[in-house]
Amino acid sequence: MYTKRMNATDLSKYLSPIIKASALWKDKVLNVVIIANPAAGGFTRKNIATQHEILLKNKSEIAENKPQLCKDFAIKVYETERAGATAAFVQGFVKEAALCEKTDAEYLIVTAGGDGTSLEVQTALAHIVFDLGGEYSVLIKNKITILRLPFGTGNDGSDGWTLDESLSLLEEKSHFALQKAVRVDCLKGSKLPSFEYSHNDESLSRNPPWYAFNIASIGIDAFITHMTNRTKSRLPGNFYKVWIDLACIFYGLKYKSGIAKIKIFNEDGNIIETLETGIVFCLFGVSGHRTYGSHQKILPDDRNVCLAKKMPLIKKILLKEKFKSGKHIDHKLAFLCSAEKIEIEYDKQILVQMDGEVHLVDKENFPLIFEKTEPVIRIIEKDDAPFYKGAERI
Structure with a gap:
């Protein structure tokens, strides 16, 4: 035709x-x-x-x-x-x-x-x-x-x-x-966050603040996004779901797990929750009812913050389908809430992603702040x- x-x-x-x-x-x-x-x-x-x-x-x-x-x-x-x-x-x-x-x-x-x-x-x-x-x-x-x-x-x-x-x-x-x-900002320190996005050989914005209009996150999902970007720059197709499986095995070898100290703020600027835990990922959406990674239902209700606590490899493999389908919200290793801002301290290197743009943040660049804009x-x-x-x- x-x-x-x-x-x-x-x-x-x-x-x-x-x-x-x-x-x-x-x-x-x-x-x-x-x-x-x-x-x-x-x-x-x-x-x-x-x-x-x-x-x-x-x-x-x-x-x-x-x-x-x-x-x-x-x-x-x-x-x-x-x-x-x-x-x-x-x-x-x-x-x-x-x-x-x-x-x-x-x-x-x-x-x-x-x-x-x-x-x-x-x-x-x-x-x-x-x-x-x-x-x-x-x-x-x-x-x-x-x-x-x-x-x-x-x-x-x-x-x-x-x-x-x-x-x-x-x-x-x-x-x-x-x-x-979502505005994402961090300390520049003596070492600037480094450019990890390889799809077009140039970052949208090398220095913070960065912006997301869907979801910003740190951890394994940023690694999945980064590796998906690298793969699709060489081969056509959608490799996100492939890298979900591979990341369960390889992410911990590349990025060592640390302890995250997270302060969660409400609209009035008050701290409503403080967490100190090992994490697999932590993400912040413009709102709830949002997906990423080709419609993975990571924020399936009104809440805009989701955190997955550190877990053994076998747990990651067993739970990944729950996180993809939105059935993770009541699991003990998942934490969800509504927030206007979160502030993260972390003692290791970690990747941060904003709607697919990925940067490597060093431990001296923390605290990392995710907050809603006007x-x-x-x-x-x-x-x-x-x-x-x-x-x-x-």
Whole structure:
């Protein structure tokens, strides 16, 4: 049926009628940019690309018979090239938007790639808000929306696990919301945290603070993420589940176990819990009801913090399925809670990851702090969304 695989330009043509028909930008002058990773599986894997194109073509044809609700519309495509270039493009896009004198102008950034693509775009926006502030912060929070399409292998940070689910945000009753992020910071000391992310030969942000828009964590899962990144830079496919099994055996050989001292804070800045324990991992989500590692249900309820206590190898192997399926929440070796911030002291080297970006943190870089930011990223949520996921309706 389709003689060639869909590319980013094809995607823009299919999306245009769908976006124009959305009530979200009624009577607005809408400027859209699609930031696409041409190497993402949603473009390169034939079966997935064909499924995406069939779905997009059908939705586009239906939308063409609906009225255009935005006052005016423009769309362009940017294909990612190398780490760092996308952030520079986003900065230029924001500066261009700031120069626009039309009061009814709004902007939509559509990411079509994996979690790494959406991470880089959102990190660039967060840095502008927190580092520059002022009129740029107002612009990003009030006029620039991001729609994260699942074109990668994991897609835990996308607006829906499937493309159909993501596009339904444009078709059904939805609203704008401001999403919080997780800020990760640590001491720089005499030794900076080192760059462990090898996929593009350059880190998104070499020095802290770093940002996550889904889950940040330390421990074995950061090791799994790092090894998955290294593997997929050489071979196509999703190797996360393979490395879950391998990490049970090899992680302890590479990174020696230490004792973590963890302070947990509530919204008022008060310490509500203090833990001192050996850990397999400790993670902090923007909210509860979040997954990582290709939909591993690590935060299956309203709580946004999960810790796995140190355990023998055989226990890791026996319990890994519970952690993957979300059935770990009542196990004695798991600890879950809700928190606004956690502060971690640790006496060994350990890996930290933010939505797939991995760094090696040395013992002199602690304490390591995970905390929620103010609402910063403008997203789209359905009116009947079943769970609170860290975004405030606007």
